[in-house]
Amino acid sequence: MQAPTLDAQKRRVEGGAPEDPSAMRGRCDIIRDMAEVQFPITVPRHCFQSEDARLKRIYEKVIAQERLDQSDALALYRTSDMLALGWLANHVRERMHGNVAYFNVNRHINYTNVCVAGCRLCAFGRKKGAPGSYTMSLEEAFKSAASGYTEAVTEFHIVGGLNPDLPLQYYLDLLSGLKERFPHVHLKAFTMVEIAFFAKLNKMSVRDVLLKLKAAGLDSMPGGGAEIFAKHVRAKICDNKIDGDEWLGVAREAHSLGIHSNATMLYGHIEGDEDRVDHLLKLRALQDETKGFQTFIGLSFHPEHTVLRHLPWTTGVLDLKQIAVARLVLDNFPHVKAYWQMLTPKIAQIALRFGADDIDGTVVEEKIYHDAGATTPQGLTRQDLIRLIEAAGRIPVERDTLYRPVTRSGSSVTVCV
């Protein structure tokens, strides 16, 4: 049977009268079917070709769905055959997600940039009272949540600095206040580093902090602060931050409480290939244990305005390589994201053919990477994201934080559960 064309698949998603509940249910079913790869992909199948003997060996493993090991991962980082690497990652990506590419409509809230850690990698954190330092009052945070685009967001992404003047009650009130005002919006808040800081500051266990935050409305957690787990690198770029084992320990605790999270890796500074591989393998091992990670996000280092500003920016080749290696090594991670804010929308779009199945969201007002010199826009509209995905030959599917398809009708938003 001939596969439906990209346009035909898209028309099926767009069809149906939104006011009619049965039509809405039908659309949700169609989107879910597509997300579950009921439709064969329409892109042409090319034969794998490479002169790199190491990639040929890895090809056999990928086709047989065998797990890649440390030497395979190193070989992937060290190959110069980008098209063969992209082929392998794209093969896995399409096996998992077909032709669908996800995005969401979200808003970032960076509630404070006051931070005691002073990481050399950071252009966002400020000492208390330093020029440009700020801490939002709760009312300011609620106002920030409500401002921006008129499109109804499905997620608030909430992270900030390590501010010693904020009591735990501030975070509890922030979450419960947002839930009260925006009951349908998913609260993805606080990195493992912030959680560990709250616990230390308030002389509580990580578990008790997480339980209190969950009771106040915490739905899931982002994956920031992981940087690079390797001790010798961490000592030079963020020595005041929790170490890699502690980061993984907070993630383990969160997952044990049913709080899903993402995971990140900051690359393109002073780390080597071995350090990146070590980082990915540690994430994969924890995921085997907890299954609590949803998405891996590689964060390309932005040196401007940091202590490490003498370092060069990452290249497009490294950015695409990082996406592809992550997709191939992290075989137990459901999703790999091309975060357009850091990669640029153009590289993120190409990454949808190099292993990524997600391009992130509208964001609306990003501060952390823009303080580090990011030249990307601070936000994109829903239509911008759809255009980027369609131009890459993928089918855009709006998701909520938990990757459930979302449909819209005027100002109403329906999550297909």
Ligand code: SF4
């Ligand atoms: S990276 Fe995070 S913890 Fe480090 S200085 Fe910046 S805001 Fe603080």
